[in-house]
Amino acid sequence: MINTFGVSTFGTKRMTQLLGARFIPGAVLLVGVFALSSVTAQTLAPICHAKMSAPIEVVSSHQRNEAGTKAQPPITQDQGFDWPDAQISALKTDSGYFFFSIDAGTHYRQLWHGQWVGNNNSGSVVRTAGTLDNPLGSAPPVDVVIDHNPDPKVNPHNCDPTKYPHNFCYTYIGGGPVYQVPRDRVGAGNWLLVYHAEYNDPNYYLLGLGISSDRGEHWTDIGEIIRFNMPFSYQGSPAGAAIGDPPLVTSPDGKYFYIYFQDWLKDGNFTMASVARASIDSVLKAAFGGEKHYAAPFSKYYQGKWDQPGIGGASTELLPNARYGGGLNVAYNSYLQRYMMLNSDSQNYSYAESIDGQHWTDTVFLGMLGYVPNIAGYSGPIGLGDDPNILGKEFYVYYTQFRGPWPGGQSVKRFTLTCR
Amino acid sequence: MKITQSRDLISRKNRVVPAFLVGLLALLPLPLLSRSAAAQTFTELYPFNSTGRLSDGGTPEAGVTRDADGNLYGTTFFGGAGTGCDIYYAGCGTVFKLDSAGTETVLHSFGGRYDGWNPTARLILDAAGNLYGTTGYGGAFGHGTVFKVDKAGNETIIHSFAGGTDGDRPNAGLVQDAAGNFYGTTQYGGRGCYGQGCGTVFRIGVDGRETVLYRFADFPDGASPLGGVALDSSRNIYGTTWLGGAYGYGTVFKIDMCGSEKVLHSFAGGGDGANPLDAPVLDKAGNMYGTTAAGGASGGSLLGLGTLFKVDAAGHESIVYTFTGGPDGANPYAHLLVDAAGNLYGTATSGGVTGNGTVFEFSDGLLTPLYGFSSPDSNGENSDGQYPMGGLITDSAGNLYGTTVQAGTYGWGTVFEVQP
Numbered sequence: 001m002i003n004t005f006g007v008s009t010f011g012t013k014r015m016t017q018l019l020g021a022r023f024i025p026g027a028v029l030l031v032g033v034f035a036l037s038s039v040t041a042q043t044l045a046p047i048c049h050a051k052m053s054a055p056i057e058v059v060s061s062h063q064r065n066e067a068g069t070k071a072q073p074p075i076t077q078d079q080g081f082d083w084p085d086a087q088i089s090a091l092k093t094d095s096g097y098f099f100f101s102i103d104a105g106t107h108y109r110q111l112w113h114g115q116w117v118g119n120n121n122s123g124s125v126v127r128t129a130g131t132l133d134n135p136l137g138s139a140p141p142v143d144v145v146i147d148h149n150p151d152p153k154v155n156p157h158n159c160d161p162t163k164y165p166h167n168f169c170y171t172y173i174g175g176g177p178v179y180q181v182p183r184d185r186v187g188a189g190n191w192l193l194v195y196h197a198e199y200n201d202p203n204y205y206l207l208g209l210g211i212s213s214d215r216g217e218h219w220t221d222i223g224e225i226i227r228f229n230m231p232f233s234y235q236g237s238p239a240g241a242a243i244g245d246p247p248l249v250t251s252p253d254g255k256y257f258y259i260y261f262q263d264w265l266k267d268g269n270f271t272m273a274s275v276a277r278a279s280i281d282s283v284l285k286a287a288f289g290g291e292k293h294y295a296a297p298f299s300k301y302y303q304g305k306w307d308q309p310g311i312g313g314a315s316t317e318l319l320p321n322a323r324y325g326g327g328l329n330v331a332y333n334s335y336l337q338r339y340m341m342l343n344s345d346s347q348n349y350s351y352a353e354s355i356d357g358q359h360w361t362d363t364v365f366l367g368m369l370g371y372v373p374n375i376a377g378y379s380g381p382i383g384l385g386d387d388p389n390i391l392g393k394e395f396y397v398y399y400t401q402f403r404g405p406w407p408g409g410q411s412v413k414r415f416t417l418t419c420r
Numbered sequence: 421m422k423i424t425q426s427r428d429l430i431s432r433k434n435r436v437v438p439a440f441l442v443g444l445l446a447l448l449p450l451p452l453l454s455r456s457a458a459a460q461t462f463t464e465l466y467p468f469n470s471t472g473r474l475s476d477g478g479t480p481e482a483g484v485t486r487d488a489d490g491n492l493y494g495t496t497f498f499g500g501a502g503t504g505c506d507i508y509y510a511g512c513g514t515v516f517k518l519d520s521a522g523t524e525t526v527l528h529s530f531g532g533r534y535d536g537w538n539p540t541a542r543l544i545l546d547a548a549g550n551l552y553g554t555t556g557y558g559g560a561f562g563h564g565t566v567f568k569v570d571k572a573g574n575e576t577i578i579h580s581f582a583g584g585t586d587g588d589r590p591n592a593g594l595v596q597d598a599a600g601n602f603y604g605t606t607q608y609g610g611r612g613c614y615g616q617g618c619g620t621v622f623r624i625g626v627d628g629r630e631t632v633l634y635r636f637a638d639f640p641d642g643a644s645p646l647g648g649v650a651l652d653s654s655r656n657i658y659g660t661t662w663l664g665g666a667y668g669y670g671t672v673f674k675i676d677m678c679g680s681e682k683v684l685h686s687f688a689g690g691g692d693g694a695n696p697l698d699a700p701v702l703d704k705a706g707n708m709y710g711t712t713a714a715g716g717a718s719g720g721s722l723l724g725l726g727t728l729f730k731v732d733a734a735g736h737e738s739i740v741y742t743f744t745g746g747p748d749g750a751n752p753y754a755h756l757l758v759d760a761a762g763n764l765y766g767t768a769t770s771g772g773v774t775g776n777g778t779v780f781e782f783s784d785g786l787l788t789p790l791y792g793f794s795s796p797d798s799n800g801e802n803s804d805g806q807y808p809m810g811g812l813i814t815d816s817a818g819n820l821y822g823t824t825v826q827a828g829t830y831g832w833g834t835v836f837e838v839q840p
Contacts, residue, residue: 050668051639051668052663052668053613053614053638053643054607054608054613054616054618054619054638054643054644054663054664056608056613056614056616060506061506061507061508062506062507323717323723324723347714347751348714348723350723363723365689365694365714365723366668367663367668367669367670367694367695367714368694368695368713368714368751371697371713371751371753371769371809372751372769372770372807373807373825373826403507404479404497404498404507404509405509408507408508408509409507409508409509416614
């Protein structure tokens with residue numbers, strides 16, 4: 001994925017959509033508003049009363065470029081370190097944090113330390129070890145691709161695009177938020193990751209799962225979980241919605257993984273937020289419980305029921321009054337005892353709250369943090385407690401500050417959100 | 421290339437069109453909005469990257485300054501011959517001159533160990549033909565500079581910001597009082613804001629010594645001033661902050677000659693504006709006019725597409741125009757130009773007929789789009805530019821001059837002229 005607005009007249013000319021966000025020009029925005037206006041308004045009121053700090057820079061573009069020179073396996077394409085091309089997520093370690101995001105560059109096949117690595121495709125999983133003030137850290141970033149599943153039937157589209165017909169293989173696959181399987185669960189200690197994949201002719205986005213048993217040194221694709229309601233078509237229009245690369249969120253009863261995304265509906269409209277779920281037991285059993293590793297099916301929430309398939313099913317709009325979308329990130333806030341959804345279109349930032357993960361407050365506008373073409377994409381909240389995926393009264397929101405042609409001047413910024 | 425467009429008049433909010441229909445304007449065919457068909461002429465005076473590899477500069481964010489001979493001067497964020505900067509993309513930015521024959525000369529290429537980097541500010545010109553400006557990056561301490569470039573292109577660093585209680589990241593342009601002192605702002609530095617500093621207002625004396633006049637404190641004070649300041653005849657300083665204030669959406673402030681600061685207005689979002697990015701301008705009557713990049717929404721939403729605001733001599737704020745995202749534009753980032761008759765001229769960075777920004781006039785409560793920028797092609801190129809982020813200047817004939825940050829004949833922004 002590359003900057004929507006970055007334009008280059010020399011060097012690369014790739015331009016695709018921000019995977020987690022979409023700036024909606026006025027006319028388009030209004031079409032979306034009217035299309036959604038018939039949905040019943042929500043009555044839940046927000047209780048956070050958020051105060052947002054001025055953003056600070058936690059990774060300069062210079063630091064990012066320098067880190068790319070140390071990445072392992074070595075970067076093989078000219079642009080350098082195209083990171084972070086998704087929101088930054090975190091797991092806490094004994095000495096600090098692991099952070100995860102995507103290097104959007106092409107990872108050409110290469111022999112490295114006696115092993116073939118790379119997939120001739122764009123995207124990866126980058127693991128860095130650092131602190132909340134320096135998520136890049138000083139150690140070499142681990143920058144690896146999501147390997148195809150040993151069983152080709154699990155996902156035939158995660159393949160080498162140089163060896164298959166046009167657009168049979170994804171043109172991008174990378175992730176993403178990581179779930180560490182707890183001790184008392186099937187697959188304890190392993191990591192489960194949500195990845196974002198793309199076709200680029202025309203642009204089309206989807207979500208899948210990957211697993212790692214060696215703390216992110218290698219990742220294996222276990223298959224797709226979410227596709228738009230609108231099917232992919234070579235003759236079709238580019239996707240109007242940004243599906244993002246959202247995290248798995250545990251439901252209030254602890255039984256399900258919820259996942260939130262923008263859906264592109266068959267009638268051409270798109271939702272600002274939709275949700276799908278799968279039971280945690282089924283996901284972990286399918287991913288780790290047998291000799292074969294695959295993704296359990298997810299079901300989209302539609303008109304009060306969880307009966308639509310995650311792959312291509314219809315979905316209900318969760319934010320009927322929202323005016324822009326993309327970059328959805330939901331996390332539980334233990335201080336509020338509510339879920340919080342961070343939402344941005346790479347310019348405007350807002351949040352919403354929910355008690356049950358299905359019914360949400362109207363969005364609360366936080367401010368305009370990015371301004372075209374210097375947009376602010378891929379917002380991701382990180383908690384300050386033992387579990388960075390649980391938010392508190394005060395938490396951090398990281399985002400990628402775009403500046404000039406991707407990825408030359410991009411930096412990582414952070415603001416503090418405090419619920420008063 | 422000269423392009424002629426007809427002009428459309430759009431009423432200010434609630435003057436002619438009911439508020440609930442304002443949003444619909446974006447969806448109406450253009451003829452329904454037209455009130456007159458006076459033609460204006462647009463000229464792309466200079467497209468950046470004309471010489472290849474950005475040696476002539478690229479991405480001009482700030483608009484231009486004009487001397488008595490009709491030469492235009494400005495800065496570019498990228499390009500030039502410099503190296504070693506943090507945000508490097510074929511150069512670290514330039515100070516350029518464009519003569520009335522259309523010949524562009526790079527007066528100074530930023531870069532190197534102690535020089536500033538990547539300027540975003542408009543220049544000011546003294547009687548001797550020296551140019552003064554700021555860089556948000558670089559300098560002796562890496563926190564930005566105030567610089568002078570003489571007619572021959574020799575550059576002098578007047579002040580390198582030290583960060584901390586001193587300012588950090590002076591993004592905006594300078595103003596000069598009758599005694600020769602310069603005034604400006606820094607986005608960071610000073611105090612508060614989790615150690616990053618909420619920004620400052622500074623003065624550079626005629627002896628070159630810098631004094632921090634005010635350090636912002638955030639809520640209910642402002643934070644992160646991104647624009648410069650305006651001076652009145654009593655040496656009061658007026659400006660805006662991007663963030664902070666009572667509602668977190670920025671402020672309009674006044675600092676008197678004793679250094680005492682007062683928040684004149686805290687933007688509230690919703691129908692009010694939000695997130696002003698540049699300095700206000702003063703008219704003869706002491707009224708202050710400015711832009712907010714967001715806010716101005718109708719119907720109770722906290723999202724909007726930007727406003728024009730007025731603060732009268734008594735300190736009362738009112739929204740005089742709300743952008744719709746239609747032909748009028750959206751998201752105005754820059755300061756306004758006020759002529760002797762009190763008419764306002766400005767740019768909207770997005771919106772317009774194709775969503776790529778507009779040049780507008782606001783007079784007698786009516787906003788008139790003077791020009792709407794075209795969509796770039798797949799190479800990011802067009803004949804007029806895209807996204808005017810900077811403000812406008814005028815000449816004695818009433819012609820308007822500005823810059824776009826992207827597109828143009830060679831894809832890296834333009835200097836343009838509009839003859840109303």
